[in-house]
Amino acid sequence: MRDELAPLLGPDGVLEHPAQRRTYAADGLAALREVPPLVLLPSSTEEAAACVRACRRHGVPFVPRGAGSGLSGGAMPHPDGVLIGVARLRRILDVDLANGRMTVEPGVTNREISAAVEGHDRYYAPDPSSQIVCTIGGNVAENSGGVHCLKYGFTTNHVLALELITAEGEVEWLGAPTADSVGYDLRGLIVGSEGTLGLVTKVVVRLLRTPESVRTLVADFTTPRDAGDAVTAITASGIVPAGLEMLDHLAIQACEEDTGVGLNRDAGAVLLVELDGPEAEVDREFEAVQACCREAGATAITIARDAADRARIWKGRKAAFAAMGRLAPDYFVQDGVIPRTALGDVLERIADLSSEAGYRVANVFHAGDGNLHPLVLYDGTRPGEAEEAEKVAARIVELCVDAGGSITGEHGVGADKACSMPAMFGEEDLAVFERVRRALDPDGLANPDKVLPTPRLCGESPGPYRPHPLEEAGLAERL
Incomplete structure (x- = not known):
């Protein structure tokens, strides 16, 4: 397959050297790694189609990859397949x-x-x-x-x-x-x-x-539960903010250490609220949001003065994942969804899990739609820590499902959560998913072993088999 594609893709469009291929071994979930046997880098639709047709002729699985910034192992290569990168299709x-x-x-x-x-x-x-x-x-x-x-x-x-x-x-x-x-x-x-x-x-x-008016504030709270009460009050009032984000105390420390944007290090949680739309409507709702925050126990409210100030605030929030390197060399990031009204209870249960297991958990949320991003911190150089931290992360997923939520909101299922699918979906549901998949991909070559539970993914690779936390809990079986 390499010989038939090399003339089409050019000398730098087919990567065979181990050092080059190793670059593509993982996406943003670096804990899951697999060096691809071959990397193909097409520069057009025609070249990409030729790569896929070659894979089909030879019965070789293929894994699409963009920038590799995903957080669920969705772009992790297949050990017997090729990786097709689309980074050169950027017009x-x-x-x-x-x-x-x-x-x-x-x-x-x-x-x-x-x-x-x-x-x-x-x-x-x-x-x-x-x-x-x-x-x-x-x-x-x-x-x-x-x-x-x-x-x-x-x-x-x-x-x-x-x-x-x-x-x-x-x-x-x-x-x-x-x-x-x-x-x-x-x-x-x-x-x-x-x-x-x-x-x-x-x-x-x-x-x-572009909206006529944009206004942003940061509200400090003593506890995440108080901030969660403010979220409930804001949404219950009928106001739909453009953004409604929360960081807990540990996340604040990391973000402030990394960016120095001025978040209150002493706060137990901060709420970032942004409204946009017609100016008169935004001004009216902005006052109502501040009232909701004060009634929920906000200890301080800081209002962005201008566009540069807003950009500074969002710089702090968007640096959250990268900033965790200030607190620990490694982390697992989860992506569960819960009902907004369950926010306070679930956060307390996550805190209990963190205390019991002895692993710190920093919390960053799209609080307005109940999308949690708990980050379980650990040191992968210490024997057993990665496995134990992974168990804590899996138990957090279970908490979200138990609360009436979902195992993922936006990061995807990928390889990371495929074995957690039975916690949320029954056998009939999973069978329907598989039928849809086979209808479009009869040979099962497109990104196999992702999303749906498979024997290889749920225990056989990478590395020696070890029971998944959901298996130990009786929520999933090794197929």
Whole structure:
């Protein structure tokens, strides 16, 4: 396969040297690693389709990869397959300001989309914390959200159409460059499928008009429960903030140490609230939000003075994951979802788990939509710590499901949580998922062993088998 693709992709489009391949061994979940046997780097849809067709002819699995910033092991290579990187497909193909849309290749970063129309009163709403590096192809795969997903939704709400290379190597357009398309929503089926249904090579995204007014505040609280009460009060009032984020005390320490943006190190939790829209409406609701925070016990409220001040505040929040390196050399990040009203109870249960296990847990949340990002801190150089920290992370997932929530909100299932799927879905549900997958990928070559539980993933690789925490709890079986 290498010999037939090398002339097409060029000398630097087929990576065989061990040092080059090792670069692609993991995504943002570095605890799961697998050096790919071969890496292919196409520069066009035609080249990418040729790679997929070659994989099908030879019966070789393929794993799509964007920037590698995902946090669920979704881009972890297959030991018997090839990795197809799309980082070289990074052109902005069309900007249609009149109709509020843009067509891009999957290697374009999230931030580059808004930057391309910054002077034209338009922007792209989904904004993951990694937006300066994560690509739109990865955002489509994971159905990424970001700090403004409470009001504006996730990637699926902002992708109008996409070009897909099916697992059989055919190039198809799904969706339409309009708000509504006729027929089955196959576009929606692909968004969030984590590369298991094919390879996306073009995306038509929706551009929104820049809001007339934006106002942002930071409220300090003594405890996360108090901050959670403020979240409940704000949403119960009917106000839908553009962003409603929370950091607990440990997360504040890390972010402030890393960025020095001025968060209160003494606070037990801080709430970041941003409103946008018509100026009169924003001013009225901004006063109501402050009242909700005070009634919930806010000890201080700091209001951003201007756009630069807002950017400073969000810099602190978006640095949260990277800042954890200030506290520990390694961490597991979870991505569970709970009902907003359960926020205080679940946080207390996470604190109890942390105390019992002896591992610190920093909490960062999209509090407005109940999406938690607990970070379990550990030192991987100490024998047994990685395994124990992983158990704590898995138990946090169980807490979210027990509270009526989900095992993931925006980071995806990937390899990390595939074995946790039975905690949330029954056998019939999983069977339906598998039937859909096989309908589009009969040979099971597109990103195999991801999302759905498989024998290899749930215990046999990487490394020697050890029981998953969900197995030990009786919530899953080794197939």
